[in-house]
Amino acid sequence: MRLLLTSQPTSSHLVTGLVPLAQVARALGHEVAVATAGSMAAELALHSVDCLALPGVADQQAMRTDPELTVRYGLPTEMMRPGKRTVYAANWRKFSLAYAGPIALELARAVLALDWQPDVIVSEPTEHGGRLVASVLGIAHVTLDNNPLIALERQVTEPMLRQQLVELGHHGELDAPRRAGVLPERCYPAELADTASGYYRVPGPLLNQPRLRPELLDLAEDRPLVLLSLGSLALTLCGMGEQLLEPILQGLGELSCEVILTLGGLSGQIMGPVPANVHVTDYLPQAALLAACDLFITHAGFNAFREGLTAGVPMVALPSFADQPVNADQIVALGVGERLDIDSFTAADLSNACTRVLTDPGPRRNARAIQRELLTLPGFEQLVCDLEALPVPRMLSACQSGDLRP
Known part of the structure; x- marks a missing residue:
């Protein structure tokens, strides 16, 4: 299996979930790569994970400081509420629309231009371009869910993603959402209980972590x-x-x-x-x-x-x-x-x-x-097996113990 992982160029999104999955999949004999901005290549190399550096995909520092990108993506221009320790509540809706809109479109175009054909794509929740790519290629896509807010925002993001699919010249259906949770079902908001695809246990602490003083x-x-x-x-x-x-x-x-x-x-x-x-x-x-x-x-x-x-x-x-x-x-x-x-x-x-x-x-x-x-949840080895069992194209049947389903 050729497994493509897609992520926003942020360590907290990438290293704690997708990197362990990449390591487990590679140990089981699969070909694995992460598609993200080139700014993450050095960190991925520390964990011996291949990076497909995507040209034209902005890193997080640029997104936070470049005013041209703020305008292009529709990102908020003011974060903090005056005199408060919280950000404007409306900002996170703007981020959701940006991640499902122009940011997803840029990554999808960059991935589709690669000479690297995946069999399955897994994304972290804020990265939607991988799902667009899967929809165009007619392959399976799964979200490794370490941010439940994104699934709760689907009423906003789904229409935006359909628009981006048209921008890519694809007039078929958007790939149905599938989630792989990384905690027991009851640890997620109740609204997500019926849409989760399966629940798995993340492997233990990664190597190459900072030492305790x-x-x-x-x-x-x-x-x-x-x-x-x-x-x-x-x-x-x-x-x-x-x-x-x-x-x-x-x-x-x-x-x-x-x-x-x-x-x-x-x-x-x-x-x-x-x-x-x-x-x-x-x-x-x-x-x-x-x-x-x-x-x-x-x-x-x-x-x-x-x-x-x-x-x-x-x-x-x-x-x-x-x-x-x-x-x-x-x-x-x-x-x-x-x-x-x-x-x-x-x-x-x-x-x-x-x-x-x-x-x-x-x-x-x-x-x-x-x-x-x-400790009763299946590990990432089972998640990899369940990903391998996903049929191509997108029609799914129930898998075994990991219970990854549509």
């Missing part, structure tokens, strides 16, 4: 260990760092815990004193470290949400944008933690929420139950 081994062993990470994007938005870090540091300082605060290369944004129990680092092996933690304070991006559940760790969520509020609601609904309002939370709110989750056995018990449930 040796000095972090000297933390007090008689106190709970808390990990706080706000992801790769939130602190880069205008004003977010200074607005968030002050109450966060104050709240963490009130805890009788050892706290590791990872800032993704942005530790220079800390302007004031750091409490003695807070240990700041830029990068760390998050998925592996979570297994040693008692609490995870998270922005509730889907990858962080999944890693917390995989480790069986209760969470306190500080969601800001995109799918984060959806995932934070799931944290509460599943009984594995609490959600705070990022616009209004105070240092006391944060410390009190952490104390409640740490002292109540319920969130830990519920997180461990989901951790065990995850």
